[in-house]
Amino acid sequence: MAFNYDPYIRSGKLPHIWCPGCTFGIVFKSLLRAVESMQIPKDDIALVSGIGCASRLPGYVDWNTLHTAHGRAIPFATGLKMARPDKKVLVVSGDGDATAIGGNHFIHACRRNIDITVIVLNNFIYGMTGGQHSPTTPVGHMATTMPFGNVDPTFNIPALAKGAGATWVGRGTAYHVPALDKLIVGAVEHKGLSVLEIINGCPTTHGRRNKFRSPTDMLLWMKETALPVSAFEKFPAEKTVGKFPIGVLYKGEGKEYSETYFAMVEHLQKKQEGRGD
Amino acid sequence: MAKEQAVEKIEATENEKVKISIIPRFCKGCEICVKLCPTKVLGMDMFTVKVVDVDKCIVCMACELRCPDFAIFVEKKKIEGTKDKAEGE
Amino acid sequence: MGTLKLLQGNEACAEGALYAGCTFFAGYPITPSTEVAEYLARRLPLTGGVILQMEDEIASVGAIIGASLAGKKAMTATSGPGFSLKQENIGFGMLCEVPIVIIDVMRGGPSTGVPTGPSQSDIMQCKWGTHGDHPVICLTPAYVQEIFSETVRAFNLAERYRTPVFVAFDEIVGHMRERIEIPDKGVLPVENRRRPTCSPSEYMPFDETQGDVPPIADFFSGYRQHITGLNHASDGFPVNASPRIHTDEMRLLRKVEGNRKDIIRYETVMLEDAEVVVFAYGVSGRSGKNAVELARAEGIKAGLFRPLTIWPFPEEEVAELASRVKVIIVPELSLGQIVLEVERCAKGRCHVEGIFRVDGDPITPDQILGKIKEVG
Numbered sequence: 005m006a007f008n009y010d011p012y013i014r015s016g017k018l019p020h021i022w023c024p025g026c027t028f029g030i031v032f033k034s035l036l037r038a039v040e041s042m043q044i045p046k047d048d049i050a051l052v053s054g055i056g057c058a059s060r061l062p063g064y065v066d067w068n069t070l071h072t073a074h075g076r077a078i079p080f081a082t083g084l085k086m087a088r089p090d091k092k093v094l095v096v097s098g099d100g101d102a103t104a105i106g107g108n109h110f111i112h113a114c115r116r117n118i119d120i121t122v123i124v125l126n127n128f129i130y131g132m133t134g135g136q137h138s139p140t141t142p143v144g145h146m147a148t149t150m151p152f153g154n155v156d157p158t159f160n161i162p163a164l165a166k167g168a169g170a171t172w173v174g175r176g177t178a179y180h181v182p183a184l185d186k187l188i189v190g191a192v193e194h195k196g197l198s199v200l201e202i203i204n205g206c207p208t209t210h211g212r213r214n215k216f217r218s219p220t221d222m223l224l225w226m227k228e229t230a231l232p233v234s235a236f237e238k239f240p241a242e243k244t245v246g247k248f249p250i251g252v253l254y255k256g257e258g259k260e261y262s263e264t265y266f267a268m269v270e271h272l273q274k275k276q277e278g279r280g281d
Numbered sequence: 282m283a284k285e286q287a288v289e290k291i292e293a294t295e296n297e298k299v300k301i302s303i304i305p306r307f308c309k310g311c312e313i314c315v316k317l318c319p320t321k322v323l324g325m326d327m328f329t330v331k332v333v334d335v336d337k338c339i340v341c342m343a344c345e346l347r348c349p350d351f352a353i354f355v356e357k358k359k360i361e362g363t364k365d366k367a368e369g370e
Numbered sequence: 371m372g373t374l375k376l377l378q379g380n381e382a383c384a385e386g387a388l389y390a391g392c393t394f395f396a397g398y399p400i401t402p403s404t405e406v407a408e409y410l411a412r413r414l415p416l417t418g419g420v421i422l423q424m425e426d427e428i429a430s431v432g433a434i435i436g437a438s439l440a441g442k443k444a445m446t447a448t449s450g451p452g453f454s455l456k457q458e459n460i461g462f463g464m465l466c467e468v469p470i471v472i473i474d475v476m477r478g479g480p481s482t483g484v485p486t487g488p489s490q491s492d493i494m495q496c497k498w499g500t501h502g503d504h505p506v507i508c509l510t511p512a513y514v515q516e517i518f519s520e521t522v523r524a525f526n527l528a529e530r531y532r533t534p535v536f537v538a539f540d541e542i543v544g545h546m547r548e549r550i551e552i553p554d555k556g557v558l559p560v561e562n563r564r565r566p567t568c569s570p571s572e573y574m575p576f577d578e579t580q581g582d583v584p585p586i587a588d589f590f591s592g593y594r595q596h597i598t599g600l601n602h603a604s605d606g607f608p609v610n611a612s613p614r615i616h617t618d619e620m621r622l623l624r625k626v627e628g629n630r631k632d633i634i635r636y637e638t639v640m641l642e643d644a645e646v647v648v649f650a651y652g653v654s655g656r657s658g659k660n661a662v663e664l665a666r667a668e669g670i671k672a673g674l675f676r677p678l679t680i681w682p683f684p685e686e687e688v689a690e691l692a693s694r695v696k697v698i699i700v701p702e703l704s705l706g707q708i709v710l711e712v713e714r715c716a717k718g719r720c721h722v723e724g725i726f727r728v729d730g731d732p733i734t735p736d737q738i739l740g741k742i743k744e745v746g
Binding site: 024 | 313347351
Binding site: 014046047048050052055062063066067068069070071072073076078079080081082083084085086087088091108109112265268269272273276 | 394396415416418420422424425426428429430431432433434435436437438439440441442444458459462589590591592594595596597598599600607608
């Protein structure tokens, strides 16, 4: 059944700016389907981004949208959330935006466990600026700032999020689409800091320099390399070499920040009333 | 995409089971849909996707779900007298 | 009759923010501004406000912009090194026309500098710190009472002109204690930004047909909008290589430059027949006032011009002074920043002389008196 994306897309904005074969459009559609299924009113949801191709997403969506500075989406989102803790605040960010320049904000949002959903569109490169290596560019891959093959080690984004205190961590891909819809719902519905890493492909600045002959090849790579987390955990080590797990990778317990803060406020105000202040 | 379809040019191909709608202006020619279609329903007309053989379509939705550009939509038709599969398949 | 309190400058700043309706503070510890955050940390939670110690200075500005976009009056406070870090996001606030207040309690610089010593060397940074062309309002109180009232005024200007406003004072004034009166509510005006009255479908966040300061809707209030740091059109969406960019940036400058009479405030002492004028603000203004009084006692026709608004710069006032006085002396705790503006506006019609000091101590009245006698 054809899904009606119309109510969510700002009129006249399509076709979007992403390259032919960029998988961000797939994720964009999944996000819209996921939010529609949760029936969140458009006025009650904000989408905040930094700078980069992933960060262009909010401009297309008819929500309260905010396109900030490189790496800085999370603090702006924190301000929105603490000003209106009753509203849904989502962040969409690229791999460089979230884990390089935005790294400090990323880990502290995780530490606070504030109820924001951080969606990291990882395409393993700084795409918008032409293909420089990022903290997730695979070792050995070619990038414009690593023309002889990347020697920088890489982040494992879910591990980073979990280590910093996030209480919902997941990973999906642009290939595994129906599962992605469900992951997005899980991430948004979770009360606390959710980090959903979505594996994407940038054919223009990464794929075509690294032996991916077409955008479809990048999707097929995701199909071949991803393993559902249940299988990943059961398989012997040699069967998981070069693979990565997808699904809900971690769920933890933790006090949500805005609730904790406003509980303190309520407690203080009650004490004041009790004293007749 | 009802509102957009009223404005955008749509190329629709259908049979009694399915209607495949393509919005040529949105198609960027990435060929993801063509290559991922399990039954080779789709092909390329220069840099735009086209339906080559609608009768091969098994309504798996792979093309619509993995089109990044809102360029192709697949509508399963209700057939008189047959039991409908659950929505969202 | 308001409430009398003995307060530190930083504390008075916090009280001013509360009086103006600030309900959101985000900051990071940095000498000599930390007391602003600490005072608000004790006060804001009691009234349901939000105080966040963010992970860094950059996040602090981001958070207050987010909060302001959600309709809150929001403030941050910092000093030199933090002010340097904040610049990119400050520029975002300027381009996207978000009302926020930024307090800079200036200390010795550059770099780590002299954390516990005063300076006035961030003044050009207030004007030019963030890249690009942007409007700047910067207030420069010199007394603890003024820090209170100028912080209230800063919030009002931010709301009225839909732009970030700086309040810059030095470490001495920030840390000194003076008796101040906090007026009862309703005595000092408190302003709120203009919000749209049109229907949500007609609303545009930068609608210049509504005037140089367009109304701004709160996030989550039913008026959905896109706010981006890319140069944008009235509807908020990015534009590239368009004449619109030029005209819109001119409008941003006009918001401030076209409203100088409303924004510029200053104190004058014995200027009517002055031949030697001391142009000084902040702690240097306090010394300047004293020096002028001492000079008059010796028969020298000295006067003081003490700006409370340093940006926009009081160009007309300085030009007028330059046309009738012999010399303008500019004492400042820097190696010569605001003296350049005075020279620019004097246009050579009078002599301009600076007194510069960056050793962590204030310029004394005697130093200024000495210069008055030397050049007067």
